Structure formats: C-alpha cells, structure tokens
Amino acid sequence: MIRRQTDTFILLGFLCFMAAVYADRASGGWSDYLPALLALLLSQWPAMLFNAVKHRLTPRQYNPAWIIGFCVCLPLTLALFISVEPFGLKEDMYVTVTVFSVCLQLFLFAIAWWQGQQRVRKRWWKISFEKGALAALALLSVTFATMAVSSMGNPEYHKMGVLLLGFEFSLKKVFTHFGAWLAILLQFMFMYGCGYFIFWLNSRILVSRVLKDRGMVIYCLAGLATVAVFYPVIGQLLAWLPLNHLLGGIFPANPFKDENAYSFLALLVVSLPVILALQWYAQNNRIMLLEKEKTQVELDMLKQQINPHFFFNTLNNLYALSLHKSDQTPDVILQLSDLMRYVIYKGQETTVPLREDVRYLEDYIRLQEIRLKQRLHLEFRQQINREDLVIAPLLLVVFVENAFKHGIEAVEGDAFLRIQLEADEKGLSFICENPVAETNPLEGSSGIGLQNLRKRLALLYPGKHRVVTGRENHTFKAELYLDWT
DSSP states (O other): OTTTTTHHHHHHHHHHHHHHHHHHTTTTTTHHHHHHHHHHHHHHHHHHHHHHHHGGGHHHHHHHHHIIIIIIHHHHHEEEEEEEOOOOHHHHHHHHHHHHHHHHHHHHHHHHHHHHHHHOOOOOOOOHHHEEEEEHHHHHHHHHHHHHHHTTTTTTTTTTTEOOOOOOOOHHHHHHHHHHHHHHHHHHHHHHHHHHHEEEEEEEIIIIIIIIHHHHHHHHHHHHHHHHHHHHHHHHHHOOHHHHHTTTSSSSSOOOOOOOOHHHHHHHHHHHHHHHHHHHHHHHHHHHHHHHHHHHHOOOOOOOHHHHHHHHHHHHHHHHHHTTOOOHHHHHHHHHHHHHHHHTTTGGGEEEEEEHHHHHHHHHHHHHHHHHOOOEEEEEEEEEOTTTOEOOOSSSHHHHHHIIIIIIISSSOOOEEEEEEEEOEEEEEEEEEEEOOOOGGOOOOSSSSSHHHHHHHHHSTTTTTTEHHHHHHHHEEEEEEEEOO
C-alpha cells in the first residue's frame, strides 16, 4: 500500500509545501496554512484521484483515465479556481501546482518506463536500529536534564529567565528539584523523539520501501514530500514546549520558517548513510545465513527427493509383471520413466506449470496403486481456473507420499485417499486425507518429509504459505495454502 501510494504522497508533500510558503508570507499561522492546503487539495482533486486508483486500472483503462483526469477535469478545475480564487489564493499559486502535477505525472511515467527496461534492480534491506538509538537518546536526555537542573540558580548560566546548559552535574539539585528535573527530562526526550521519528521514517519507510522499490529519484522526491508534510507540525510542537522558552527560544515561534524545513532535511540526509551502512551489514549477514540454510535444505531435498523404496519396489513389480507377461508392463515402464525424468529434470527448475506437477502426481498415484496389496478408494477432485499457473516442483507429492507410506500401506484392508486441489490467479488450496496408522506422519524420515517441505516453503513462498496437519475421526488431514498474488 505504501509503495503504491508513493506518487500520491509526493504530490501531497508539494501541496503542503506550497501551503506552508503561503502561510509564511501571510500571518504565519495555522489559520492561513490549513485553508490554503484545503484549497490546493481541491484544485488538484483529479490528479490526487488518478494517483490513488491508477494501480487498479487495467492497461485499457489507464490511458483514457489519464486523458480525462489531466486533459479535461484538471483544466476545468483550474479555470474554476482561477475565476473564483477561494481562500484568498492567487492565480499564480493554482497555476504553479497544476503545472507541477502534470509534470510530475509525466516524470513518473518516464521513470516507470525506464525502470521497466532494467532487468536488475538494486535492492536495499532494512535493519532495526531502534534499541541502540533509543538508548543513546535516553542517556543524552538524562545528561542534558541533569546539566539543566544543575545550572539553575547559577548567575553564570541562568540570567533574565534564560538558561544556558553549563557543564555542571549536581545530584543534590536533582533530588531537591526532582519535579523540575523530570519535566525537563521528558521534554528533552520529546525533542530527541521528534528527531528519532524522522530517523524512523527514513529507515523504515523511505529507505526500506521507497528507495528499495522505486529507486533514488523517487526516494528524493518522497523525502522532500516528507519534509513538507511534517516540518510545520513538528516545528509547532517543539515551539510549544516550555523548555524552548527556558532555553531562549531555540525553535522559532513560526513553525513555517524555512529553518525548520532545512533542519528536517538535514536529519534525513545525515541519517541516510548511517541507515545504508547498517542495512548493508545486515544484508551481508542475512545472505550468509540464507545461503547456509538454502544449501542444507537443497542437500536434504536432493538426497530425499527420489524415494529409493518406491522406485525399487516399482522395479520389483515390473519384474513380476514381465514374468507373467502382463499387458501392463509397457505402461508401467513408461510411467516410471516419466516420473524419473520429471524428478531429475523438472525437479531442479524454480517453477513448473501446475498442470505438469498434477500429472506427475497422478502418475505417482497410479504406480503406487500397482504396488498396493489392498484395494484403494481414490477420490481426486481438481479445479484449476487458469492454465498459466506455475508452482515450485515436487511440493504436492510430499503429502501423497506421506499418505501412502505412513497411512495407506500401514493399514489392513481397504484404504482411501481423498485429494482436493483448487487453484486460481490468487492462490492454491491442496487438501489430502488418508486413514490414520500407528506411525505418526510427522515423524516420518523417508521422502522429502513435511519438515523439509516447510523449509522449502519458507524459502520459496515466505509469508505466503500455510501448512495445517492433524488427525480427525481416524483420518489424517494435511492442508497446504499458497498465496501468489
């Protein structure tokens, strides 16, 4: 959501900046800023609406919506606001923001086209730096609060109601004026908390999401928009602090002063290399850990993908069929060959068509039925709404392999296997049910195994999968849900 609405936020930031410029030129109060911002927002409603909904438009809807919004609605709205001039804003203000809106859209379109030509994008990873930063700010606040209370009443630092922070540390004054010390401490923590809020915005949103997904140019625009949106509010809050008056007005009473914007921007610029350095370090550590885990999982998968028990038993059955000169022999050989080919070649690919994986599953079940001594009641329901769906290979067969080895083969008499598969453009649902045997399917060591399956899913579909297993009425039920939207 944040990444998709970045363009809207950039436009909002520019409108906030223009409203702040107008308020600074006028009386310098919120009574000028808020009406001006409202007027500018209303004048740019076509651009704001288009940016908000353009990600939901189809390619056929995009160009007509752009033409209607920027070539019809925006000029008509501009003409109306120029003729009426609501809230006292002049013509040049409306023309300026309208020209910026059109140029921004053209520029974003050019950036999107250019990025679409790039096959490799730089990726930036975020790291949490909250604990260290908060501890340092808390220590700094305690130090300055102690210095402030220790300097109170000293003519060298406390004159005419203005306090200078002297390099003084008096624990006696801290205890005797504990209420004042606590109030000053909380205000210092609030001041540095505002600075930390800027750092947090830069680290968690601007760098980790905007810079990562949209590139440096959009990051710079979003950073300027962040400054424009927040600096009047933060400047006003800091100006209201009693500590600000005690220290001689270090923050201007007019929150729209450009000094506040420059300070906000300086914090973003200074924190950027620190954030990037920390995230680079975290990225390297994470890559090393993932490579180690990925290597181990891949080794386990390669060792256990081809089930020797299954293939050797199938070959024995083939031998028996050949001795009896059964008509099934050629078909079984062909099915076994297809299975081995799929495992060896398709199993190494990143994704395969879902239909191919389902066909592999069906061939696997048919060969297992030949091996079984008892009768199998099979129910396999499929509903695949699209033919272009893909999936990581050899995921679904894990559940069926466990069903045969730990359930169907272990029970006496007739057995059953119920499989339900549903897949569309949003995701996949796979449910496998089999009779419960004495051996717990979760404890099986042969085959890929559910444990290795969970590892593969964590690497292939992080945060977009769910595996549910359990017993219910003498039936073991395994469910897999994938979300690939």
